[in-house]
Amino acid sequence: MGPLLIVLLLALILFGAGFALHLLWWIAVVVIVLWLLGFVLRGTHSGGRRRWYRW
Template identity: 55%
Template sequence: MVPLLLVLLLILVLFGVGFAAEALWFVAIAVLVLWVLGFFMRSASGRWYRW
């Protein structure tokens, strides 16, 4: 019974890591899009963000 529970726990952990990694890819893409938009839409006084 214990090995079965360990395998199920491993599957749950791997599923969680896979979901988090994919979510982080979407966050990285969103930040990249904001950075590119900020680069092209800047005014004469500077960028619209402070980083």
């Protein structure tokens, strides 16, 4: 009974980690797209230094 619980717990942990990593990849893709859009859509004001973000 003990080894079965260990295997089930390990499977649950690996499934949770896989789901979290998959979600983090999608979040990273969205952030990169928004960052690139910031370069494309930024306006050229005096000096060209104005940006819509603060980084």
